Amino acid sequence: MKTIRGKVYVVRDDIDTDQIIPAQYLNLVPTIPEEYAKLGSYALCGLPDEYPAFVAQGQAKGLYPIIIAGRNFGCGSSREHAPIALGAAGVKAVIAESYARIFFRNAVATGELYPFETPNRLCDNLKTGDEVEIDISASNFKVIGTGAVYPLQELGAVAPVVEAGGIFAYARKSGIIG
Amino acid sequence: MGMTITEKILAKAAGKACLGPGDNVWVKVDILLTHDVCGPGTIGVFHREFGANARVWNPSGVVIIPDHYIFTADQKAHRNVDTLRSFVKQQGLPYFYDPGTRTYKGVCHVALPEEGHVRPGEVIFGTDSHTCTHGALGAFATGIGNTDAGFILGTGKLLIKVPKTLRFRIEGTIPEYLMAKDIILRIIGDIGFDGASYCAMEFTGEAIRRLSIEERMTICNMAIEAGGKNGIIEPDDKTFAYVQQRSRKPFEAIYGDGNSRVESERVYDAATLEPCVAEPHVPSNYATARSRREVKLDRAYIGSCTGGKLTDFLAAARILRGRKVTIPTFLVPATTEVAEGLIREEIHGKSLVQIFADAGCEDIAPPSCAACLGGPEDTYGRTRSNEAVISTTNRNFPGRMGSKQSRIYLASPLTVAASAVAGHIEDPRDYL
Known part of the structure; x- marks a missing residue:
């Protein structure tokens, strides 16, 4: 049973990729290891000021391996820097009501994080700092404090790609490319 | 099928x-x-x-x-x-x-x-x-x-x-x-x-x-x-x-x-559609321009892949010819071909470059994405604080043009030009 456990960071609808990684940091190239790490330190710094900092000043990673979101997470730009910044900041999974198409695909192609979808509007039920445990094989997750269990949509063909570490690793593993 | x-x-x-x-x-x-x-x-x-x-x-x-x-x-x-x-x-x-x-x-x-x-x-x-x-x-x-x-x-x-x-x-x-x-x-x-x-x-x-x-x-x-x-x-x-x-x-x-x-x-039916804006902070935040005349503006911006083509500048020039802008108005042609068009194209014997200069617009910037997506600190036209901007660009997300505090209203070049003259959101119909 593969699980992801940790504190959640809660955001609402229409979190665009400019908020996930503002354009001024797109001068960083994700395939350069130190710039990959730097992208992580800026993850979600474009959120409006009423949100708490996702990564504390001077830190390389955040405290939250799981993001809870509303609708249309990752809308806007096709910048792959967005799932990469989240992955570099230590995010293992996002649980959203829905995703923008390109973000979802980039999350899978890079293998940076699991983009789970849920029928529940969890951004109204959970608050930043709550602890949850995702059971990937059972497609659900449990809120540790209350014991409540919520369903996740099955990832289907997407899960093995993320697990392999992205589309290239998956393609090699499964013999699609040499 | x-x-x-x-x-x-x-x-x-x-x-x-x-x-x-x-x-x-x-x-x-x-x-x-x-x-x-x-x-x-x-x-x-x-x-x-x-x-x-x-x-x-x-x-x-x-x-x-x-x-x-x-x-x-x-x-x-x-x-x-x-x-x-x-x-x-x-x-x-x-x-x-x-x-x-x-x-x-x-x-x-x-x-x-x-x-x-x-x-x-x-x-x-x-x-x-x-x-x-x-x-x-x-x-x-x-x-x-x-x-x-x-x-x-x-x-x-x-x-x-x-x-x-x-x-x-x-x-x-x-x-x-x-x-x-x-x-x-x-x-x-x-x-x-x-x-x-x-x-x-x-x-x-x-x-x-x-x-x-x-x-x-x-x-x-x-x-x-x-x-x-x-x-x-x-x-x-x-x-x-x-x-x-x-x-x-x-x-x-x-x-x-x-x-x-x-x-x-x-x-x-195109005839029933109206000049409009998308209010902060999502492009789906539709309002007719004439219903938002109370919105005071600090800046106008014409540029980007959406609104920085020759057609866009020709439209803006139709309104700005013989008028003065009342707020800083930034012009960024999308490409060098568009920039050449601004020199070549004329309305009633005046080049677009001249029309914009006479209207009091900022100097025309060299072609690039510029402030459409904020960019590095020294990017031309980047917002710095809580500016209200009316723009021909495509996105009005928080911080999209630089500062998280600025508010971006998306509109057509005609509406942006009319608003640049008025200093508030304006319907271009009275200016044509």
Whole structure:
């Protein structure tokens, strides 16, 4: 049973990729290891000021391996820097009501994080700092404090790609490319 | 059952007689577009996965147009353009529009068709979400990330899901105060910011056929602002005239079947649409311009792949001729070709450059993406505090033009120009 456990960071609808990684940091190239790490330190710094900092000043990673979101997470730009910044900041999974198409695909192609979808509007039920445990094989997750269990949509063909570490690793593993 | 234009282009590229929404197919790629902010990462993926000595699948299928961070002192931005230069040299790529040289163009989505790299019926991927612009010429075009682009560089193919089609039929004639921007902002307002997620947005009808190619580009450009995978308009004589002036490569125009099945169809009469704005902070936040006259503005901005084409500046000049702006008004032509047009084109014997200077606009900036997406600290026109900006660009997200506190209102060039004169949001009808 593969699980992801940790504190959640809660955001609402229409979190665009400019908020996930503002354009001024797109001068960083994700395939350069130190710039990959730097992208992580800026993850979600474009959120409006009423949100708490996702990564504390001077830190390389955040405290939250799981993001809870509303609708249309990752809308806007096709910048792959967005799932990469989240992955570099230590995010293992996002649980959203829905995703923008390109973000979802980039999350899978890079293998940076699991983009789970849920029928529940969890951004109204959970608050930043709550602890949850995702059971990937059972497609659900449990809120540790209350014991409540919520369903996740099955990832289907997407899960093995993320697990392999992205589309290239998956393609090699499964013999699609040499 | 027949197929839509999007399905038929993908079927051809996949070597299949027919396919339908939801099918996953490998398509052959005609053009891969990249630029300075995603090109270096794409090249990094390509070399990491295919080896240091790997060759791209087809040098003339790769088009590299640096445009985002050009006029900046940022050292990493310069390094990134150098990375592109070395790659172009190593791979012998014929289509590179190098900053600081005579080949420099500016904004990739205006440059790509201008330079003849967009042809009807072709499949275009780009490492930029506004790649959907190129559906205006009857191509399938969509934005992708660096990893997928790296895969294309090595193989010339990509696995994609065939989208459902949402059809938007715009009928009637277009009033002189209405622009393509008003049409697409109204559609996005109606269906919502994620109203076309994973879908093709097909635009058709008499009013669409009446639009110029540049205006059609404005419509398709913003398909992504409703979550669309691609925007597309069937080619016609205007398309062929535009393409044949710029490309000698043969192409096969593709049209949808008469009995094609679409997910939904919405019909609009252009004559009933109104000049409008999208209020902060999502492009679906529709309001008519005349209902928002109380909104005081600090700045106006005309530029970008959406609103920095020659047609956009001609529209603004119609209003600004003989008038003065009352707020700082920033002008950034999308490409060098547009910039030349501003000198060449005249209204009643006055060049656009002269009209804008007489109106008191800021000096015209060199072509690039500039403040449309904020960018490095020294980017021209970047917002600094809580400015209210009216802009011909495509996104009004928090912080999109620089400062998180600034508020961006998206509008047509006519509405932006009228508002620049008034100092508040203004309906252009009284100014024409």
